[in-house]
Amino acid sequence: MTDQLTQTPEPAVKKASLTHRLYTGEMSYDFVAKRNRWYLISGVVLLIAILAIAFRGLSLGIEFKGGVEFQAPVQVTSSTVETVRQAVQDLRIPGNDDISVNTIGDGQVRVQTTALSSDEVTQVKGAIAGAIGLQPDDVAYSLIGASWGQQITTQAVIALVVFLVLVMLLIWIYFREFKMSIAAIVALLHDLVITVGVYALVGFTVTPATMIGVLTILGYSLYDTMVVFDRIRENTRELSNTRFTYSVAANSALNQVLVRSLNTTIIGVLPVAALLFTGWFILGTGPLKDLGLALFVGMIAGAYSSIFIATPLLAQMREADPDMVEHRERLARRAARATEKAAVRKPKAVTLVAGDATAPPVDPASLGLVPAKALDPTTRRQPSKQARSRRKK
Amino acid sequence: MATTSRKHAHPLRTLVIFALVIAGFYTIIAVSGVWMPKLGLDLRGGSTITLTASNSTGSGQVDAKSLELARTIIQQRVDGYGVGESEVTTSGDRQIVVSVPNVQKDDLVRLVGTTAQLYFRKVYNVAAATGSVAEPSATPSASAQPSASATASAEPSASASVSSPSPSASSTANKRPLPSLPTPVASPRPTTPGETKPLADLLTWTPSDRDNSDFETYLCGDTNFPDVTTEALITCDQDKAYKYLLGPALIPGNMVTRAIAAVPQNSVAYVVQLEFNNQGAADFQTVTAHLATQTSPQNQFGIVLDGQVISAPSVASNYTAGIAGGKAEISGSFTQKSAQDLANILSYGALPLSFDVSSVENVSAKLGADQLQAGIIAGVIGLALVLAYSILYYRALAVVVAASLVVAFGLTWALVVLLGTSMGFALNLPGIAGAIVAIGVTADSFIIYFERIRDEAREGRSLRTAIETGWQRSRSTILAADSVSLLSAVVLFIIAIGAVKGFAFTLGLTTLIDIAVVFFFTHPMLTLLGRTKFFGEGHRFSGFEAQHMGTTNPPLHNSRRTKGAAVVGGEA
Numbered sequence: 001m002t003d004q005l006t007q008t009p010e011p012a013v014k015k016a017s018l019t020h021r022l023y024t025g026e027m028s029y030d031f032v033a034k035r036n037r038w039y040l041i042s043g044v045v046l047l048i049a050i051l052a053i054a055f056r057g058l059s060l061g062i063e064f065k066g067g068v069e070f071q072a073p074v075q076v077t078s079s080t081v082e083t084v085r086q087a088v089q090d091l092r093i094p095g096n097d098d099i100s101v102n103t104i105g106d107g108q109v110r111v112q113t114t115a116l117s118s119d120e121v122t123q124v125k126g127a128i129a130g131a132i133g134l135q136p137d138d139v140a141y142s143l144i145g146a147s148w149g150q151q152i153t154t155q156a157v158i159a160l161v162v163f164l165v166l167v168m169l170l171i172w173i174y175f176r177e178f179k180m181s182i183a184a185i186v187a188l189l190h191d192l193v194i195t196v197g198v199y200a201l202v203g204f205t206v207t208p209a210t211m212i213g214v215l216t217i218l219g220y221s222l223y224d225t226m227v228v229f230d231r232i233r234e235n236t237r238e239l240s241n242t243r244f245t246y247s248v249a250a251n252s253a254l255n256q257v258l259v260r261s262l263n264t265t266i267i268g269v270l271p272v273a274a275l276l277f278t279g280w281f282i283l284g285t286g287p288l289k290d291l292g293l294a295l296f297v298g299m300i301a302g303a304y305s306s307i308f309i310a311t312p313l314l315a316q317m318r319e320a321d322p323d324m325v326e327h328r329e330r331l332a333r334r335a336a337r338a339t340e341k342a343a344v345r346k347p348k349a350v351t352l353v354a355g356d357a358t359a360p361p362v363d364p365a366s367l368g369l370v371p372a373k374a375l376d377p378t379t380r381r382q383p384s385k386q387a388r389s390r391r392k393k
Numbered sequence: 394m395a396t397t398s399r400k401h402a403h404p405l406r407t408l409v410i411f412a413l414v415i416a417g418f419y420t421i422i423a424v425s426g427v428w429m430p431k432l433g434l435d436l437r438g439g440s441t442i443t444l445t446a447s448n449s450t451g452s453g454q455v456d457a458k459s460l461e462l463a464r465t466i467i468q469q470r471v472d473g474y475g476v477g478e479s480e481v482t483t484s485g486d487r488q489i490v491v492s493v494p495n496v497q498k499d500d501l502v503r504l505v506g507t508t509a510q511l512y513f514r515k516v517y518n519v520a521a522a523t524g525s526v527a528e529p530s531a532t533p534s535a536s537a538q539p540s541a542s543a544t545a546s547a548e549p550s551a552s553a554s555v556s557s558p559s560p561s562a563s564s565t566a567n568k569r570p571l572p573s574l575p576t577p578v579a580s581p582r583p584t585t586p587g588e589t590k591p592l593a594d595l596l597t598w599t600p601s602d603r604d605n606s607d608f609e610t611y612l613c614g615d616t617n618f619p620d621v622t623t624e625a626l627i628t629c630d631q632d633k634a635y636k637y638l639l640g641p642a643l644i645p646g647n648m649v650t651r652a653i654a655a656v657p658q659n660s661v662a663y664v665v666q667l668e669f670n671n672q673g674a675a676d677f678q679t680v681t682a683h684l685a686t687q688t689s690p691q692n693q694f695g696i697v698l699d700g701q702v703i704s705a706p707s708v709a710s711n712y713t714a715g716i717a718g719g720k721a722e723i724s725g726s727f728t729q730k731s732a733q734d735l736a737n738i739l740s741y742g743a744l745p746l747s748f749d750v751s752s753v754e755n756v757s758a759k760l761g762a763d764q765l766q767a768g769i770i771a772g773v774i775g776l777a778l779v780l781a782y783s784i785l786y787y788r789a790l791a792v793v794v795a796a797s798l799v800v801a802f803g804l805t806w807a808l809v810v811l812l813g814t815s816m817g818f819a820l821n822l823p824g825i826a827g828a829i830v831a832i833g834v835t836a837d838s839f840i841i842y843f844e845r846i847r848d849e850a851r852e853g854r855s856l857r858t859a860i861e862t863g864w865q866r867s868r869s870t871i872l873a874a875d876s877v878s879l880l881s882a883v884v885l886f887i888i889a890i891g892a893v894k895g896f897a898f899t900l901g902l903t904t905l906i907d908i909a910v911v912f913f914f915t916h917p918m919l920t921l922l923g924r925t926k927f928f929g930e931g932h933r934f935s936g937f938e939a940q941h942m943g944t945t946n947p948p949l950h951n952s953r954r955t956k957g958a959a960v961v962g963g964e965a
Contacts, residue, residue, distance in 0.1 A: 063752070073759055118503045121753075140760045143502070143753035151445065151751070155485075159888040166880055174873055209823060212885060212896050216830070219881030223834070223874045227841060230870045260844040263786065267840060268833035270782060271775030275829055278771035283764065287823045288771060291896070295830060 029258075032251040035312030042190060042309055049197020056200045061207040062112055062142070064149030068121060070111040071285075072139040074132040076103045084109055087131035093120050104284030115146065156211045163218050164188070171226075175233055179317045184225045187310035191221045191301040198297045209287035213294025220268065220295070221302030224261055225310045231257045232311065243331060246324050247315040254311050265303035272296050404917030411913040415800070418807035430806070431813030433821025433895060436765040438758030439494035442505055444748040446487045455487045455746060462737055463746055464489050467505050470699055480817065481505075484894070489748070492819075502753050511646025511738070512622060513677075515684070516693035516705055517600050518638035522613040522629055587623045590641075592676055596683045598640050600625055608638040620700035630702040637702050639695045643680050646698075648673025652739035654732035657722070663732035664724040667739055674719025682715030684708040696739070703738050768825035775829045779836050787843060793918055794839050801835050801910045805903055824895030831903030834878055838911045841874070842867045842919075860923045864916050871911060878904045 031038070062069045074080060085101040088111060100112040111128060121141060129136040167188075168181040175181075195214055199206060231253040239249055272295045279289030318324055422428060434441050446455045446463065460483050468481040471491060479493040491505045600608075604625045611618070613629035613636055620626055622642040629636045651668040669677050684692045685708045693707040706723045708716070723735070756764075776798065784791040805828060812818035845867035849859035882901030889897050 071760065073757075073763075121502075138757045138759055140757040141753070141755045143750070143755075145445070145749055145751040147445070147749065148443075148751040155888050159884055162888070163881055163884045166884065167877065170877065170880060209826075209896075212823065212889060215885055216881060216896075216900065219878045220834075222877045222881075223837065226874045226877055227870055230873060234866075256848070257844075260840060263840045263844065264837040267779055267782060267836040270778035271771075271829045271832040274771045274775035274778060275826055277774065278767045282767045282770060286764065287896075288767060288826055291823065291826045291830075 028252065028255040030251055031254050031307060032247045032312045032315045035316060038308035038312060042305070046190065046193055046197075049193050049200070052197045052200040053193075056203070058196070058200050058206045059203055060149070061205045061210075063144050063152065063208050064206070066115050066144050066146035066148065068113050068116045068124070068141055068143045070113075070124060070128055070139055070141045071104075072109055072128055072132060072134060073107055074109050074134070076106040076109065080109055080132065083131045084111060084128055087127040088113070088124055091120075091123050091127055093123070105281070108284055110285070116143070152208050152211065156215065159215055160218070163215065167218070167222060171222075171229075175229060177233070179321075180229050180314055183310045183314035183317065184222060184229070186313055187225055187302075187305035188218060188221050190305045190309055191217055191298055194301045195294055195298040199294070202293070204290070204293055207287070207290045209290035210294050213291040214298065216291075216295060217298030217302060220299050221305065223268075224264065224303050224306035227261060227264065228254060228257050228306050228311055229314070232314070240323075240327055240330075243334065245328055245331060246318045250311055250315040250318075254307055258307070261303060261307060265299060269296065269299050272299060404920040407913055407917040408921075411909075411917075415804060415807065418804070418811060422807060422810055425814050427810060427814050430809040431817070431819045432765065433819040433824065434492050434494055434761070435754065435756050435822045436761050436768070436820070436825075437494060438756050438761035439492065440501060440756075441493075441752075441754040442491040442502055443484075443751045443753075444489045444491070444505065445751045446489065446746045446748055448746060457483075457486070459746055460487065460489065462740060463748070465737060466698075467491060470504060471501075485888075488751070502750060510620065510622075510700070511649075511696070511698045512642035513644040513646070513680070514626060514639040514642050514695045514697055515596070515598075515680075516637055516690050516695045517625075517640055518605070518608055519690040519693070519705070520608070520636055522633050522636045582619050583621055583624055584619045586621050589623060592643065592679055595641050595643055596680065600638055600640070604638060608636070611636055618700070620697070626695075626697065626700065628697070628700050628702055630705070635702075637695055637705065639697065639702075642697075644669075644673060644676050646739070648676070649739050652736040654727070654729065654736040662724060663727035663729055664722050665727070665732050665736045665739065666720070666722050667736075669719040669721075671719070674717075677719065677721065678715035678717050680715070681708045681712055681721075685710050685712040685715070698738050704735055764822050768822055768829075772825065772829050772832075775832050779832055783836065783839075790843060793915060793922065794836060796918065797839060797910050797915045798832065798835065800914050801903070801906050804906050804910065805831075805899075808902060808906070809899070818898070819895070820899070821895040824899040827896040827899035828903055831900055831907070834875070834900075834904060835907040835910065838871045838875065838907055839915060841870055842911065842915065845870075846919075857923045860919050864919075868912075872908070875904050875908050 080103060081101045085099065088099055088101070093113075093116065101109065103109050109128075109132065111124070113124065116124065121143060122136075125136045125139045125141065128134075128139050164185060168185055171181040171184050172178050192214065195217060199210065204210070232250045235249040235253045235256075236246060239246060242249070244252075272292055275288050276292030276296050279286060279292045283289065319328070444467075446460055448455050464481055464483050467489060468479075471479045471481060471493065479491065481489060481491050484490050491501075493501060604627070607618075608627050611627045613633040618627050620628075622645075624641060626639040627636065628639070648669050649667055650670050650673075651666075653666055654663055655666055656663055657666075680694075684694065686692075689707060690705075692710070693705045695702050696704045696706075704723065706725070727735070779798070780791065780795055783794040787794060809818065809820055813820070842863065846856075846859045846863035849863040849866075850856055854862060879901055882897050882904060885897035886894060886901060
């Protein structure tokens with residue numbers, strides 16, 4: 001198999017769109033055959049992600065460490081941070097010599113302290129409000145107990161495991177093909193690691209909203225995979241009656257849904273990008289931004305993995321199955337016979353295999369493709385060009 | 394694949410029925426008069442306090458009944474705090490979430506976070522709460538005068554005429570003294586418990602002159618008298634009908650092992666039966682023996698929860714040996730509900746639960762408004778981007794996308810409003826995020842469908858046929874993909890704690906709505922449009938234009954197969 005887009009010259013018709021050419025297999029890219037390349041690329045990305053997680057670590061939000069976070073609206077000036085820090089430190093609350101004060105955008109100031117009692121919260125609120133000239137009630141705060149983060153993490157892990165098991169079952173039941181479950185789950189884990197890795201690299205704070213975002217990716221990443229797998233199932237339903245191997249059928253399915261996959265991903269990412277944008281630039285912090293980034297990265301990784309990881313992996317696993325081995329042997333025998341025959345007559349005709357992933361084997365009549373017979377020039381019947389009405393004459 | 398006359402009627406009928414369903418939702422909304430969704434506290438300001446229960450005894454498991462009981466008690470406390478519109482819910486298997494809008498009071502945290510204090514104290518004096526600053530009570534107490542002759546019986550079967558003052562637990566909002574709060578009294582009373590004295594000493598305790606004079610001037614609801622177990626307590630009952638001067642705590646509520654409301658045999662009235670543990674039984678006997686010798690009102694117990702007298706049953710004079718066996722019965726003019734309420738409160742003392750404040754989320758009204766605005770902006774941008782992209786890619790077909798999104802939005806709005814009024818579902822910021830993410834999920838279904846139609850058209854079907862066969866083939870894909878989305882939303886909803894539950898909820902809700910819209914709106918709509926000349930014949934801007942779709946022939950009405958399109962693929 002060659003390493004380029006293969007495009008056969010068209011007959012004298014108007015130039016068809018890319019979508020069309022991808023669909024018919026006139027133009028196709030062999031995703032499945034080049035799987036080792038994708039595995040390598042993903043392997044490298046995963047390695048970077050894992051290294052980032054291991055060495056840079058995740059910057060966990062206050063929700064995981066416990067403590068109090070105050071947030072107040074203020075017109076940020078160069079002295080804001082110092083004024084607020086001074087005001088809070090002047091309270092001399094034990095254990096809070098090292099408070100963190102920063103600004104979010106130019107309209108918010110944020111103060112993070114360790115755990116405080118309610119009285120101390122009131123004091124700090126008052127100090128912050130005094131420092132920037134607000135009413136204490138304008139200072140928002142959130143207080144997180146020390147065990148809260150542990151609880152959230154436990155719940156998230158439970159959610160992850162429950163979801164993975166359920167999805168595996170769902171895919172198995174829907175597609176009746178356990179290998180599809182495995183391929184989908186592998187792709188899913190791939191997306192998860194990459195998303196978490198990006199968080200480690202970018203250094204965004206991990207909050208409960210982030211975790212929910214990451215868990216949502218599970219659903220979204222699978223959405224793409226389901227669409228591709230659905231088409232693969234359709235293409236391979238009567239595989240033994242076709243001249244295609246599983247890999248070829250899977251690859252043609254990929255090419256057929258490629259545009260659709262791109263479209264769904266773009267449409268899915270657009271609102272998420274809006275979330276990320278608003279969360280980042282308008283609010284500066286909070287669930288919109290946290291959810292936004294996790295979903296943004298995860299959805300793109302999900303689209304990639306459903307095409308480049310899940311499908312090649314599925315094809316690879318299926319090809320190892322005895323029925324597929326048998327099917328390939330049968331095809332090989334058939335091809336050998338065809339070559340013999342062709343050698344006797346016209347050696348030229350063999351070029352037809354070039355496209356590797358040609359028209360889908362589904363209902364060839366509806367395509368008007370006459371696929372299998374087209375191989376053999378002797379059996380091909382030209383359709384009548386004459387309309388009935390004219391024939392009668 | 395020919396469209397029969399039966400199929401002609403179909404899409405229109407579906408559309409009409411669907412429109413009627415939506416209209417039905419909006420009729421309900423119009424009747425209820427609430428048009429806006431209920432907003433979460435992160436969007437309008439307020440405090441959300443999450444408490445985590447832990448079991449101080451046994452396996453550490455928190456059973457649902459105890460948690461619900463604790464929730465009821467906390468709800469009563471918050472209501473008593475007089476903030477209004479508060480909401481106390483259980484979440485998961487061990488969380489209690491208290492949401493109080495528009496309140497910035499920091500002591501609220503302390504109020505809900507403190508373990509409830511239930512004590513049996515001795516009543517020293519009772520007076521009508523004259524000149525109380527109490528707001529008009531909606532339920533004038535129909536209960537007996539507190540000093541009415543009363544008895545507590547050891548045996549449920551004993552024929553003791555017993556009355557319990559003011560057993561009716563009203564939910565009237567009233568200010569009640571907070572535990573250990575600093576008081577505005579000139580020389581403050583102690584706010585921390587002193588040394589606990591033996592029971593015998595406590596029974597000989599007498600109120601000081603200051604206690605008596607404070608009692609004279611005490612007005613219900615005006616001051617926060619410190620509720621300290623080793624000191625006197627002056628407080629009122631729930632209806633603020635009477636004020637009480639109470640001695641130090643004699644028996645703590647956690648010695649009650651069981652309290653139930655029941656109708657004893659040979660009786661028609663409800664009573665509350667309670668049982669004590671061994672220590673409690675002994676103390677109870679000692680105390681009742683003492684009380685039986687006293688005169689009214691000093692023969693009364695004050696059962697005090699969080700510094701408020703819940704009930705003040707008296708002990709009949711014939712129990713000079715005290716009520717033995719650790720079993721007692723309070724009777725009076727109970728209704729089933731009031732008996733149940735009192736039993737609940739008494740059982741609360743037996744709850745082996747303690748609560749930790751896990752998180753406090755305090756959003757100022759301004760931040761709330763900002764977040765709401767940002768959520769709306771994000772939604773508008775997201776929607777605009779999706780529409781722009783679909784116009785670019787699907788041309789006039791984007792009208793269908795837009796219309797479907799509008800319908801989906803209308804349906805979502807209606808359901809969120811209705812769920813808000815009926816189930817108290819509040820839309821919070823993560824919830825808005827879920828709805829925005831769902832724009833993509835919803836639009837994805839259309840794309841799967843539209844692309845499938847194009848595929849079918851590419852295979853040479855006429856547009857009208859392609860709309861039908863494309864639908865049949867994409868339907869299962871849409872359902873499969875949506876069910877994965879739904880599954881993740883459900884798992885998240887069940888497991889999530891805190892505000893992110895809202896995200897899972899709206900995501901799941903909108904996924905369901907998406908399925909409804911695709912099935913009952915987009916598909917029939919497209920079927921109808923496919924019959925028009927503009928779409929059906931693949932007009933240049935229809936989105937079904939041959940060139941744009943990639944077929945090389947116009948998908949004419951019922952032109953079953955056209956030569957060019959068929960050959961192109963075949964020659965590959």
